[in-house]
Amino acid sequence: MQRKLFCLLLLLVCLAYHSEGTKADDGYKLWQRYEQVQDQAKLQVYRQAINELIVQGNSPTLTVAHQELQTALSGLLGQTVPSSQQVTKQNVLVAGTPASSALVKNLGLTDRLKAVGNEGYLLQTSTKNGKNYTVIAANTDIGVLYGSYHFLRLLQTQQDISNLSIASAPKIKHRVLNHWDNLDRTVERGYSGFSLWDWHRLPGYIDQRYIDYARANASVGINGTVLTNVNANALVLTEDYLKKVAALADAFRPYGIKVYLTARFSAPIEIGGLKTADPLDPQVQAWWKKKSDEIYSFVPDFGGFLVKANSEGQPGPQNYGRNHADGANMLADAVADKGGIVMWRAFVYSEDEPDDRAKQAYNEFKPLDGTFRDNVLVQVKNGAIDFQPREPFHPLFGAMPKTPLMMEFQLTQEYLGQGTTLAYLSPMYKETLEADTYAKGKGSTVAKVVDGSLDNHKLTGIAGVANIGNDRNWTGHQFAQSNWYTFGRLAWDHALSSEQVADEWIKMTFTNDNKFVAPVKDMMMNSHEAIVNYMTPLGLHHIMGWSHHYGPGPWIKDKHRADWTSVYYHKADEKGIGFDRTKSGSNAVAQYFPPVAKQFGNVKKVPEKYLLWFHHVPWDHKVNSGRTLWNELAYRYSGGVDDVRQMQKTWDNQEGMIDQERFQHVKQLLTVQEQEAKWWRDACLLYFQTFSKRPIPQDLEKPAHTLEYYMSLDPKFVPGI
Numbered sequence: 042m043q044r045k046l047f048c049l050l051l052l053l054v055c056l057a058y059h060s061e062g063t064k065a066d067d068g069y070k071l072w073q074r075y076e077q078v079q080d081q082a083k084l085q086v087y088r089q090a091i092n093e094l095i096v097q098g099n100s101p102t103l104t105v106a107h108q109e110l111q112t113a114l115s116g117l118l119g120q121t122v123p124s125s126q127q128v129t130k131q132n133v134l135v136a137g138t139p140a141s142s143a144l145v146k147n148l149g150l151t152d153r154l155k156a157v158g159n160e161g162y163l164l165q166t167s168t169k170n171g172k173n174y175t176v177i178a179a180n181t182d183i184g185v186l187y188g189s190y191h192f193l194r195l196l197q198t199q200q201d202i203s204n205l206s207i208a209s210a211p212k213i214k215h216r217v218l219n220h221w222d223n224l225d226r227t228v229e230r231g232y233s234g235f236s237l238w239d240w241h242r243l244p245g246y247i248d249q250r251y252i253d254y255a256r257a258n259a260s261v262g263i264n265g266t267v268l269t270n271v272n273a274n275a276l277v278l279t280e281d282y283l284k285k286v287a288a289l290a291d292a293f294r295p296y297g298i299k300v301y302l303t304a305r306f307s308a309p310i311e312i313g314g315l316k317t318a319d320p321l322d323p324q325v326q327a328w329w330k331k332k333s334d335e336i337y338s339f340v341p342d343f344g345g346f347l348v349k350a351n352s353e354g355q356p357g358p359q360n361y362g363r364n365h366a367d368g369a370n371m372l373a374d375a376v377a378d379k380g381g382i383v384m385w386r387a388f389v390y391s392e393d394e395p396d397d398r399a400k401q402a403y404n405e406f407k408p409l410d411g412t413f414r415d416n417v418l419v420q421v422k423n424g425a426i427d428f429q430p431r432e433p434f435h436p437l438f439g440a441m442p443k444t445p446l447m448m449e450f451q452l453t454q455e456y457l458g459q460g461t462t463l464a465y466l467s468p469m470y471k472e473t474l475e476a477d478t479y480a481k482g483k484g485s486t487v488a489k490v491v492d493g494s495l496d497n498h499k500l501t502g503i504a505g506v507a508n509i510g511n512d513r514n515w516t517g518h519q520f521a522q523s524n525w526y527t528f529g530r531l532a533w534d535h536a537l538s539s540e541q542v543a544d545e546w547i548k549m550t551f552t553n554d555n556k557f558v559a560p561v562k563d564m565m566m567n568s569h570e571a572i573v574n575y576m577t578p579l580g581l582h583h584i585m586g587w588s589h590h591y592g593p594g595p596w597i598k599d600k601h602r603a604d605w606t607s608v609y610y611h612k613a614d615e616k617g618i619g620f621d622r623t624k625s626g627s628n629a630v631a632q633y634f635p636p637v638a639k640q641f642g643n644v645k646k647v648p649e650k651y652l653l654w655f656h657h658v659p660w661d662h663k664v665n666s667g668r669t670l671w672n673e674l675a676y677r678y679s680g681g682v683d684d685v686r687q688m689q690k691t692w693d694n695q696e697g698m699i700d701q702e703r704f705q706h707v708k709q710l711l712t713v714q715e716q717e718a719k720w721w722r723d724a725c726l727l728y729f730q731t732f733s734k735r736p737i738p739q740d741l742e743k744p745a746h747t748l749e750y751y752m753s754l755d756p757k758f759v760p761g762i
């Protein structure tokens with residue numbers, strides 16, 4: 042009997058331990074967990090403030106807003122909130138537009154609503170006829186959905202909702218994910234499984250994942266998705282595939298998400314039976330027009346095309362002696378009457394061009410400023426090389442005032458540790474957005490170029506190369522979810538701070554307990570810098586493993602293209618290291634506006650984080666710390682490893698604060714990351730030491746293996762190629 046009692050007690054203790062906060066969790070729900078508010082006082086306040094939910098109107102978008110509010114409130118408040126069409130209770134949550142809802146119309150918000158435009162919303166506390174209202178109001182149904190998510194975020198992060206007066210509208214019009222997904226479901230540079238798009242079972246089968254993907258996007262204001270890889274396959278433009286595309290578009294539409302496709306420039310030849318894809322050929326133009334009309338017959342609100350042309354072997358207008366504007370304009374004309382846009386990528390560099398790769402996009406695109414149609418955006422990567430762990434901002438920003446330039450960030454961590462690395466990328470995105478181009482004097486930030494305010498563009502856009510796949514937790518690494526979240530939040534409002542976005546994400550994804558939030562936020566905030574330090578400190582770049590880009594490979598040389606090797610970029614020799622992009626070198630600095638060019642071009646003034654990006658620097662050059670360059674490199678590489686160890690400690694201290702499943706997932710991946718960090722440090726220092734001929738400072742950890750060992754490592758089947 043006693044034994045039975047003991048076992049029962051033990052069971053109860055175990056059950057209690059595994060209740061709130063410690064339930065197994067695979068991360069599928071992202072930041073939309075809607076668990077009961079932990080703080081009891083807040084919970085009581087919220088319960089009192091919301092006794093009734095009224096969503097008037099029944100469009101597909103209002104219906105999903107209604108459902109989301111209902112589900113979320115019952116989870117967050119731990120009780121069902123009655124939903125009705127008329128006010129019957131004292132404290133009412135109302136959502137709608139003046140057109141859908143008489144209640145909203147009569148609450149006196151008309152003037153303030155004018156200021157929030159098509160996608161914005163108001164969250165407002167008000168009283169009328171003795172009743173208390175919390176109002177989610179917008180001019181459009183999608184605004185109501187966005188406002189609903191904002192309101193839920195307030196509850197999820199346990200904010201005060203007693204006196205709301207919030208107006209919010211997006212700063213950028215097109216906030217678009219770029220999926221580099223192939224039709225065979227592999228994902229180029231994807232580290233979280235295979236493509237979400239189950240082409241084979243489409244259009245008949247609509248996976249619940251499509252809906253949950255759309256919910257997650259809408260919750261952060263993402264309003265577009267390019268379904269297919271920039272290295273495009275023309276097949277997606279054939280009727281069979283367009284039916285599948287239409288099914289996805291139908292699933293996403295209620296959530297305000299438009300579908301876009303990548304256009305393979307040679308499609309008129311490959312699937313159209315034409316002899317040429319010359320953009321000035323009337324037959325080619327007619328083919329694209331007809332094709333676009335066909336797409337619109339399947340997807341009436343089709344967003345338009347994203348194009349990679351004459352870049353890394355892709356076909357393009359230059360194959361016919363035409364330029365990028367000729368190509369972009371032809372496609373723009375094909376979609377213009379239906380309101381479509383063309384996002385034409387500026388990621389170009391030539392196979393035959395010996396000039397510094399960093400200069401080539403600017404050289405090709407700047408002269409074309411003013412020659413693009415009104416519905417073309419030129420999509421520019423954040424930096425001039427290719428999503429390196431750190432890059433100075435792309436010199437095209439500010440240099441094409443007559444053309445709307447769209448930002449392209451990479452969320453998937455191609456060069457940032459891929460699927461095993463904890464990297465919170467908001468600080469990196471913000472570094473670029475806040476950089477000052479000086480295009481129109483001080484304060485001409487990249488953000489102002491992108492949001493159109495610098496040159497008065499109404500057509501604006503921002504793209505994020507998606508990190509989403511069919512892994513159960515969507516992004517492979519639990520913390521990579523934060524980059525999806527961040528992209529949406531910054532696309533909506535680039536003025537948000539990285540800390541604030543991290544704070545929201547942690548609270549919504551894990552817990553509001555500050556014992557967890559504060560240290561984990563610190564860990565996230567330092568994570569990008571740690572990676573830069575153990576991979577490419579002081580402005581080093583493009584020194585990773587051949588082709589798969591996983592792990593270090595500073596020794597890569599003698600490939601068919603010089604600009605795909607590492608030695609091309611670091612230029613280490615007996616004298617020093619770094620790429621001379623000043624007047625004495627490639628003079629890439631001259632592509633920046635004079636105040637920036639002067640700063641970047643001066644070895645004493647250049648921010649140290651870009652030192653070796655712009656300068657070839659002697660090994661004994663004194664840096665800000667007073668150390669020689671060689672010693673500084675050694676300390677940076679080692680410091681990066683130490684930072685990862687610190688991250689491990691921080692995380693270990695959180696055991697018990699969240700569920701074991703996600704805790705262990707992150708813990709194990711941090712262990713892998715620590716090994717990878719050491720691999721980077723040791724391989725790079727040993728390799729660069731063959732040029733510097735200087736010792737690694739005594740107090741630093743010694744490399745575990747020889748350089749030959751690191752050079753012999755050859756990981757196979759790295760995902761994402």
Ligand code: GCU
Nearest residue numbers: 229230271272349388427455
């Ligand atoms: C990088 C990446 C490629 C990708 C390309 C692009 O070079 O490694 O996989 O296709 O960028 O952005 O077009």
